[in-house]
Structures are given as C-alpha cells and as structure tokens.
Amino acid sequence: MAKISSIKVDSKIPEGPLAEKWTNYKAHQKLVNPANKRKLDIIVVGTGLAGASAAASLGAMGFNVLNFCIQDSPRRAHSIAAQGGINAAKNYQNDGDSVYRLFYDTIKGGDYRAREANVYRLAEVSGAIIDQCVAQCVPFAREYGGLLANRSFGGAQVSRTFYARGQTGQQLLLGAYSALNYQVSQGTVKVFTRYEMLDLVIIDGRARGIIARNLVTGKVERFAAHAVVIGTGGYGNTYFLSTNAMGSNGSAALQCYRKGAWFANPCYAQIHPTCIPVHGDKQSKLTLMSESLRNDGRIWVPKKLEDAKALQAGKKHPNDIPDEDRDFYLERRYPAFGNLVPRDVASRAAKERCDAGFGVNNTGLAVFLDFKYAIQRLGEDVVRQRYGNLFDMYEEIADTNPYKEPMMIFPAIHYTMGGIWVDYELQTSVPGLFAIGEANFSDHGANRLGASALMQGLADGYFVLPYTIQNYLSDQIQVPRFSTDAPEFVAAEKAVTDKIAKLMAIKGKRSVDSIHKELGHVMWDYVGMARTKESLETALKKLAEVETLFWSDLFIPGAADTLNVELEKALRLLDFIEIGKLMAYDALNREESCGGHFREEHQTEEGEAKRDDENFSYVACWKYTGDGQEPELIKEDLNYQYIKVQQRNYKN
Amino acid sequence: MDKNISFTLKVWRQRGPKEKGAFATYEMKDIPGDTSFLEMLDILNESLVNKGEEPIVFDHDCREGICGMCSLYVNGHPHGPATGATTCQLYMRRFKDGDTITVEPWRSAAFPVIRDLMVDRTAFDKIQQAGGYVSINTGGMPDANALPIGKDIAEEAMDAAACIGCGACVAACKNGSAMLFVSAKVSQFALLPQGKPEAAKRAKSMIAKMDELGFGNCTNTRACEAECPKCISISNIARLNREFIKAKLKD
Numbered sequence: 085m086a087k088i089s090s091i092k093v094d095s096k097i098p099e100g101p102l103a104e105k106w107t108n109y110k111a112h113q114k115l116v117n118p119a120n121k122r123k124l125d126i127i128v129v130g131t132g133l134a135g136a137s138a139a140a141s142l143g144a145m146g147f148n149v150l151n152f153c154i155q156d157s158p159r160r161a162h163s164i165a166a167q168g169g170i171n172a173a174k175n176y177q178n179d180g181d182s183v184y185r186l187f188y189d190t191i192k193g194g195d196y197r198a199r200e201a202n203v204y205r206l207a208e209v210s211g212a213i214i215d216q217c218v219a220q221c222v223p224f225a226r227e228y229g230g231l232l233a234n235r236s237f238g239g240a241q242v243s244r245t246f247y248a249r250g251q252t253g254q255q256l257l258l259g260a261y262s263a264l265n266y267q268v269s270q271g272t273v274k275v276f277t278r279y280e281m282l283d284l285v286i287i288d289g290r291a292r293g294i295i296a297r298n299l300v301t302g303k304v305e306r307f308a309a310h311a312v313v314i315g316t317g318g319y320g321n322t323y324f325l326s327t328n329a330m331g332s333n334g335s336a337a338l339q340c341y342r343k344g345a346w347f348a349n350p351c352y353a354q355i356h357p358t359c360i361p362v363h364g365d366k367q368s369k370l371t372l373m374s375e376s377l378r379n380d381g382r383i384w385v386p387k388k389l390e391d392a393k394a395l396q397a398g399k400k401h402p403n404d405i406p407d408e409d410r411d412f413y414l415e416r417r418y419p420a421f422g423n424l425v426p427r428d429v430a431s432r433a434a435k436e437r438c439d440a441g442f443g444v445n446n447t448g449l450a451v452f453l454d455f456k457y458a459i460q461r462l463g464e465d466v467v468r469q470r471y472g473n474l475f476d477m478y479e480e481i482a483d484t485n486p487y488k489e490p491m492m493i494f495p496a497i498h499y500t501m502g503g504i505w506v507d508y509e510l511q512t513s514v515p516g517l518f519a520i521g522e523a524n525f526s527d528h529g530a531n532r533l534g535a536s537a538l539m540q541g542l543a544d545g546y547f548v549l550p551y552t553i554q555n556y557l558s559d560q561i562q563v564p565r566f567s568t569d570a571p572e573f574v575a576a577e578k579a580v581t582d583k584i585a586k587l588m589a590i591k592g593k594r595s596v597d598s599i600h601k602e603l604g605h606v607m608w609d610y611v612g613m614a615r616t617k618e619s620l621e622t623a624l625k626k627l628a629e630v631e632t633l634f635w636s637d638l639f640i641p642g643a644a645d646t647l648n649v650e651l652e653k654a655l656r657l658l659d660f661i662e663i664g665k666l667m668a669y670d671a672l673n674r675e676e677s678c679g680g681h682f683r684e685e686h687q688t689e690e691g692e693a694k695r696d697d698e699n700f701s702y703v704a705c706w707k708y709t710g711d712g713q714e715p716e717l718i719k720e721d722l723n724y725q726y727i728k729v730q731q732r733n734y735k736n
Numbered sequence: 737m738d739k740n741i742s743f744t745l746k747v748w749r750q751r752g753p754k755e756k757g758a759f760a761t762y763e764m765k766d767i768p769g770d771t772s773f774l775e776m777l778d779i780l781n782e783s784l785v786n787k788g789e790e791p792i793v794f795d796h797d798c799r800e801g802i803c804g805m806c807s808l809y810v811n812g813h814p815h816g817p818a819t820g821a822t823t824c825q826l827y828m829r830r831f832k833d834g835d836t837i838t839v840e841p842w843r844s845a846a847f848p849v850i851r852d853l854m855v856d857r858t859a860f861d862k863i864q865q866a867g868g869y870v871s872i873n874t875g876g877m878p879d880a881n882a883l884p885i886g887k888d889i890a891e892e893a894m895d896a897a898a899c900i901g902c903g904a905c906v907a908a909c910k911n912g913s914a915m916l917f918v919s920a921k922v923s924q925f926a927l928l929p930q931g932k933p934e935a936a937k938r939a940k941s942m943i944a945k946m947d948e949l950g951f952g953n954c955t956n957t958r959a960c961e962a963e964c965p966k967c968i969s970i971s972n973i974a975r976l977n978r979e980f981i982k983a984k985l986k987d
C-alpha cells in the first residue's frame with residue numbers, strides 16, 4: 085500500500101461558473117508592465133508545439149527568453165510527426181459543435197479523470213489557435229469555396245478536426261517555429277539547440293535555473309532565470325518501442341520530480357490502435373498510421389478460427405475471405421461509434437480478438453484495416469487524395485499495397501497522459517516551475533482523444549501560460565538576475581558531473597539499447613494494455629533487476645567531455661527505469677479500470693473498463709521521498725459540478 | 737517474405753570539423769530486407785559497442801520521414817537511391833546481396849561535419865530567422881474563415897510547406913546552393929494572403945542571409961529537385977526570383 089500524504093492540494097481553480105472562470109481569472113490576475121518584462125528571464129525547455137509557442141509568445145510580450153532543445157533545430161521537435169489533426173470548437177460545419185460539446189467530449193473521452201475547469205478553458209481557447217495558425221500561413225486543408233475543411237476523429241460525433249494533409253503537426257510546428265524565428269530576429273528569444281537539460285536548480289524553494297549539457301562539446305553549463313518552463317514532451321519511450329521519436333524522453337520531468345515537483349497519474353499511457361505491427365527484434369520504433377484512417381477504413385478479423393490460422397500460416401490471402409466471414413468487431417460491439425470509438429476501447433478490442441486467436445499475421449498480433457469498402461464507395465482517387473501519403477508510407481514499410489489488400493495494424497504505445505502535476509496556472513508544486521504540453525498531466529484524464537494533444541500544446545503555449553506566468557512573475561520584478569556562481573548552481577552542476585562520471589565508470593559489457601529493450605519488454609508485458617495486481621508486482625521486481633543490470637553491466641564507450649550519443653541515451657534510460665517504477669506503483673494503487681489504464685480485476689461483464697468513482701475519482705500525485713524509496717501519494721480530489729459522471733457508452 | 741542480405745559498408749568517419757576523415761569498412765551479414773537503413777546502422781553500432789568501440793554518429797529522430805534530421809549520402813545520393821524518401825524511410829530490401837554501400841555525410845561548405853555522419857545545419861535556422869515568418873505577435877487574430885483561400889492556392893502552398901529542412905538539396909547541388917529550401921518557404925508565404933505583405937522583403941533578406949552564410953549560387957542544374965525527399969518543385973525557385981526582382985525594383 086502506498087504511503088498517503090496529508091498534504092492538501094490547492095489547484096487554484098478560479099471562482100465563478102465554469103464558463104466564466106477563465107475570463108474572471110484574466111480580469112483579476114496580476115500583470116507585469118512592459119518595462120519590467122525586459123528585466124525578467126524565462127527558461128523554456130523544449131521547442132515542440134508547447135515550448136515553441138510559449139517561447140515565441142513570451143518573447144513577443146517582451147520577456148527575455150532562453151529556449152532549449154536536444155535536436156539540431158527547434159523545428160525537429162517530436163511534434164513535427166503528428167499526422168492527423170487538431171481539434172477546435174469552431175462549429176464551421178454547423179453540426180452542433182460548441183465549446184461545451186468539445187469540453188464534454190474531452191472529459192468523457194478522458195473517462196472522467198480530468199479537471200473540469202482546465203478542460204473547459206482548453207475548449208474555450210481552441211478557436212483562437214486556429215485563427216493564430218491561419219495568420220501564420222499554416223496551409224490547412226480547404227474546401228472548394230475557400231473555407232477551412234474538417235474531418236472527424238475518434239470519440240466525437242461532430243467534425244471539428246482541422247488538418248494539413250497527413251502532416252498537421254509539421255505545419256503547426258513550422259508555424260510556431262516561424263513565430264519563434266521572428267522573436268529571435270527581434271532579440272527577445274535566444275535558442276540553444278543540441279543542449280540537454282540535466283537538472284533543475286532551486287534557490288530558496290523556487291525554480292531559478294537549469295543545468296544543461298552541450299551535446300556537441302560535452303560541456304555541462306549553468307543557466308539562470310526567474311522562472312523555468314518545462315515543455316519536454318512525453319515518456320512513451322519507457323516502453324522502448326513506441327510511436328515517439330527516438331530522442332523523446334521523460335528525463336526533464338523526472339529531474340523536476342526529484343527536486344520536489346509531483347508526478348501525476350504516471351500509469352495513464354495511451355496505446356494507439358492503428359500502428360504498423362512489430363516485425364523482428366531489430367526494430368527501433370513503431371510507426372503510427374493516423375487515426376484519421378478510421379474515418380474510411382473498416383477494422384476486421386476473420387469470424388472463423390480456421391481462417392485466422394490460415395492467415396497466420398501464410399496459406400490464405402485476406403481478399404479470399406468473403407464479407408460474411410469477416411468480423412467487423414468494432415461495428416459489432418459499438419454500433420453507435422463503430423470504427424470511431426476512442427483509442428483505448430479500439431486497442432483493447434484488438435487485443436481481445438488477438439488473445440482469442442484471431443490475429444491475422446505470422447505472430448498473431450495484428451488485425452486488418454480495410455479500404456476496399458471506401459474505394460467501392462468513393463473511388464480510388466478520393467481515397468488517394470485523402471490518405472495518399474499514409475498509404476505510400478505503409479507500402480514502403482510493409483511492402484504491400486493498401487489499395488489492393490487490407491493494411492495490418494496493431495496497438496502501440498503512443499502518448500502519456502500522466503506527467504508533471506500542475507495547477508490551473510500550469511504551475512507545478514515547485515514555485516516558479518511550470519509545465520506545458522505533453523510533459524504535464526493536465527487535460528486528458530485517463531485517455532486522450534485524437535487531435536487534442538496538438539490543441540493542448542498550443543493552448544498552453546500561446547494562450548494560457550503567457551497569462552498565468554505573469555501572475556507569478558509580477559512580484560519577481562525586484563529580484564535581480566541571478567548569478568550562476570551561486571552555491572546552488574555549483575552544487576547542482578557537481579551532482580550532474582558526478583552522476584556522469586559514475587555512469588562512465590561502470591564499464592560493463594552491455595549497450596544502452598540492449599538494456600532499454602529489456603526495460604521495454606518488462607513494461608509491455610507487465611504494465612501494458614491489461615494489468616493485474618500480480619503483473620504489476622512482478623513488474624516492480626523485474627524493474628529492480630533491470631536497474632541492477634544497468635548499474636553493473638552498462639558500457640558507455642568514448643569520453644564524457646565530448647559528443648557522446650551513448651552517454652546521452654544512458655542518462656535517459658536511467659530515468660526511464662525510474663518512470664517505469666512510478667508507472668507500476670501508480671497502476672498498482674489504482675484499483676479500477678479507467679481510460680488507458682485497464683486492471684483485469686475491474687471490468688464489466690462485457691469486458692469494458694469499470695471505474696470506481698467512489699474511491700478513485702482523484703488525481704494521483706506522487707512525491708519523491710529519496711532514491712530507492714517508495715514515493716508518497718497525494719490525492720487531488722476531482723469534483724464534477726457541471727458534468728454528470730457516467731459510464732462511457734459508445735454502443736448506442 | 738523479404739530475404740536476408742550480406743554486403744560491405746563503407747562509412748565516412750571523422751572525429752571533428754577540423755580533423756581529417758576517412759572511410760572505414762564493415763562487413764554486414766544476414767540483414768533482413770525489412771530492416772530500415774538506420775536500423776541496419778543500429779545493428780552495426782551495437783556490434784561496435786560490444787567490441788568496446790565508439791559507434792558511428794549520425795543524426796536521426798522521428799524515423800518516419802518528417803523531422804528532417806536524418807541526412808546520409810548513400811551511394812552518391814542524398815537520402816540514398818529511393819526517390820521521394822528520406823534516409824530513415826529507406827529499407828534494406830532496396831539493396832542486393834554482395835553490394836558495396838557507401839555512406840557519407842552531407843558535403844557542403846555551409847554544413848561543417850560535427851562527427852562522422854553528423855553535420856551542422858544551423859545555417860538553415862539562421863536563414864529562417866532572417867525572414868521566414870509573418871511579423872505578428874500572439875493573439876487578436878481575425879477569424880480563421882474571415883478570408884477564404886482557394887483550394888488550389890492552399891494546396892500549392894502546402895506543396896511548398898512540405899519541406900522538412902533536411903538539406904539534401906544543398907548536398908545534391910554542385911554549387912552548394914540553398915535555393916530550393918529558401919524558395920519553398922518564400923513560396924508558401926507569397927502564395928497566401930497573410931504572407932503577401934512581406935513577400936518581397938522576405939525574399940530579399942533570406943537570399944542575403946543565404947549568400948552571407950556561404951551557400952553557392954543556383955545555376956539551374958535541377959539536382960536539388962531530383963533528390964529532394966519531399967519532391968519540392970523548382971518552380972518555387974522561379975517564384976522566389978520574381979519576388980526578389982520585385983524587392984530590387986522597390987529599392
């Protein structure tokens with residue numbers, strides 16, 4: 085049993101009715117006047133949608149911003165890879181959408197485990213994001229009449245997703261990058277590329293800077309500021325194989341955790357239903373096929389076990405199985421939403437069929453996503469126009485032509501809803517430390533709906549943080565710039581260099597990746613799509629073994645004071661192991677099923693997730709208590725005042 | 737099913753920007769055809785680390801052809817033999833048993849080598865900082881549908897905006913020109929009404945920056961277009977030239 089802390093959580097939700105909270109907040113928050121802004125330094129770590137939009141907006145307001153990323157250019161942050169789209173409650177389609185409906189869908193999609201006030205604000209600012217992006221020349225898809233086009237995504241019955249072909253994340257990020265470049269040209273933002281944050285510096289209880297390693301020279305450097313913003317993305321790579329980019333990591337979040345910021349809901353990880361199945365053991369990452377494909381593709385496995393067996397043995401071709409022998413299991417189980425059920429539901433349904441032996445590839449871990457019907461209905465040209473680049477991508481990887489035969493897909497780790505705990509102001513439990521984008525835990529509850537991560541990242545960066553951070557900074561204007569010679573900086577730097585020296589000195593036999601793969605197997609097998617008390621206890625034991633292996637047998641070639649990719653990976657792996665443990669603790673504690681967290685002990689007779697609102701309607705915040713010690717649990721109760729909490733129903 | 741292949745890999749290795757580099761040769765055995773090119777390098781690196789040696793350094797991140805990080809010059813082609821694909825989208829089934837595969841970094845004065853196959857492309861960021869934006873702040877924008885934009889115009893802008901900033905165009909060009917990259921950004925903005933007011937000025941300042949950073953002139957060899965993984969068209973260069981002339985006329 086987790087040790088429960090008596091700390092009372094203040095999430096700083098403003099007074100007033102739901103729809104007026106944000107307006108009230110903005111009307112009464114404290115501001116910083118323009119002359120003073122120039123005297124205040126803000127560190128923004130990360131240049132993804134969240135980090136770049138925040139850095140650009142803060143720069144535009146007149147603050148002095150230092151912006152960091154590990155890639156060689158801000159434009160290469162992992163956000164670039166988002167394909168499908170971004171939600172906004174514009175109701176351009178006149179199909180009944182509204183701020184309230186987007187809010188409602190997001191809360192429901194998150195299985196009633198997100199904070200009402202935050203999510204309402206997210207829906208409220210969503211429209212302004214689209215306006216901002218269009219003003220930046222983001223080339224969204226348009227209709228013949230010249231107006232913006234929309235598509236539908238899982239978990240919604242309206243069409244509110246804006247997109248730029250299959251490259252929405254790229255176009256939004258390039259928009260934010262252009263805004264950032266404008267600020268760089270104005271001298272308000274300085275960008276540090278190929279730099280990796282390795283620790284947070286705290287002075288008198290407030291976040292005052294970071295320690296970062298120049299990845300080209302290997303030099304460990306100190307940076308001071310009046311506030312620190314973390315926008316470093318999610319920790320899906322804990323599983324080794326995921327749809328995340330190779331460099332995506334959870335280290336900055338974990339550094340903050342070790343310095344006192346709470347880590348919230350770590351066990352909420354999203355498993356995306358439509359990824360290209362795993363092949364072989366040399367694979368380095370998994371490729372997502374956009375959820376938008378579920379608009380027109382139909383998901384099926386054979387009805388007859390003997391057909392599945394023949395497919396697995398390569399003795400039958402999918403096209404030879406007649407329609408009446410195909411089990412469109414999502415349409416069968418969820419008639420109202422069909423192939424557009426939320427991700428957690430679709431993923432579990434695929435697993436259920438494959439566990440029952442109906443998997444369709446040689447490993448038995450794949451289902452079909454079939455465009456035959458869409459091609460019959462719309463013609464190949466229309467399908468090509470909508471999904472051409474995705475089909476090409478699939479063909480290049482899988483070496484089969486999806487216009488001619490169904491795609492094979494399987495669920496994969498994709499997104500992490502958990503992250504650094506923040507209050508309504510996006511401030512963590514450490515004063516002066518803020519967290520935005522996927523790095524925080526805020527808006528998606530136990531399951532994120534498609535096209536809402538881009539929305540949240542940009543909402544945080546363009547329209548929320550630039551306001552709320554001023555409320556904190558307004559009483560910091562008398563605080564002079566910090567010297568990085570302060571003892572806190574010296575100590576933090578020493579701790580980092582000591583840790584690096586310790587890793588270099590292990591001199592074992594195993595490469596970082598080989599140990600990371602072991603971690604990934606433990607996580608997928610025991611903290612994956614279906615969890616039990618037993619599996620999670622096994623996970624904790626096995627994670628301790630992986631940690632021992634790391635400290636006894638890791639080998640990092642080369643030197644620390646120069647470019648060293650293996651060292652970079654080793655530092656991240658150490659943190660992934662710690663995150664793995666946090667995920668297991670959290671999953672063990674949460675004795676219910678909700679969203680992406682499925683405890684087999686807690687399911688309905690039909691195999692759906694069974695929540696326990698009586699006992700678990702809270703955010704689980706984990707507080708660091710020392711290395712090798714179990715963290716403490718702090719509960720933030722969730723009170724729903726405007727929405728009636730129900731069992732999610734996508735059936736009728 | 738893909739079959740396994742064995743081949744010889746010649747890889748450029750160089751400690752730092754000022755140090756001399758050389759090819760190192762590695763024999764690769766039984767690599768499955770469904771291994772990506774970068775996964776093949778992972779396999780090699782794993783074996784190097786297991787022998788106590790330093791792995792080959794190369795840039796990569798998304799491994800799905802969109803971040804623009806991967807940048808290998810394979811058998812004389814930026815991003816290798818496939819058209820319309822990045823290095824990370826290249827699969828070993830493209831190669832034959834017994835092949836010799838040569839891997840080099842981008843070679844261009846404006847992209848100095850950092851180590852092995854990793855080069856410094858910050859010059860591209862600097863060009864973008866010289867004008868690759870609309871000069872606006874955050875908030876207070878007109879409604880997104882206030883200004884209809886023809887579908888064909890939006891599509892053309894999207895074609896140009898698809899550039900991933902990888903630098904293959906520069907690596908492919910005998911003059912080391914960045915014109916395709918610059919023209920893609922200038923075109924995207926020049927086509928759309930929100931970008932028009934600054935179009936000419938933007939073209940001029942981005943070109944000036946490009947010249948200053950040591951990129952060469954464009955002599956219309958079209959090598960860039962042929963090698964661009966996103967099939968960015970050189971018609972963008974014509975549009976860039978038009979904007980540039982407009983700016984000159986205003987001077």
Ligand SMILES: Cc1cc2nc3c(=O)[nH]c(=O)nc-3n(C[C@H](O)[C@H](O)[C@H](O)COP(=O)(O)OP(=O)(O)OC[C@H]3O[C@@H](n4cnc5c(N)ncnc54)[C@H](O)[C@@H]3O)c2cc1C
Pocket residue numbers: 129130131132133134135152153154155158160161162163164165166167168169170252253279280281282315316317318327328329332333335336372498499520521522523534535536537538539541
């Ligand atoms: C394949 C794929 C497709 C997706 N498609 C969609 C979609 O269609 N719609 C949608 O809404 N969402 C989608 N998502 C989710 C969405 O893309 C991400 O959640 C979102 O982009 C995260 O943005 P971010 O700014 O929080 O972080 P990221 O974009 O991950 O950026 C992290 C930044 O932090 C930097 N960084 C990390 N660690 C450090 C460190 N220690 N020091 C310094 N810098 C550091 C990185 O360099 C980078 O700049 C998709 C995700 C994937 C994987």
Ligand code: SF4
Pocket residue numbers: 898899900901902903904905906916917920963964965966967968
């Ligand atoms: S124009 Fe093509 S080759 Fe050049 S940077 Fe852009 S995507 Fe790469």
Ligand code: FES
Pocket residue numbers: 795796797798799800801802803804805806822823824825
């Ligand atoms: S690794 Fe991102 S484009 Fe190749």
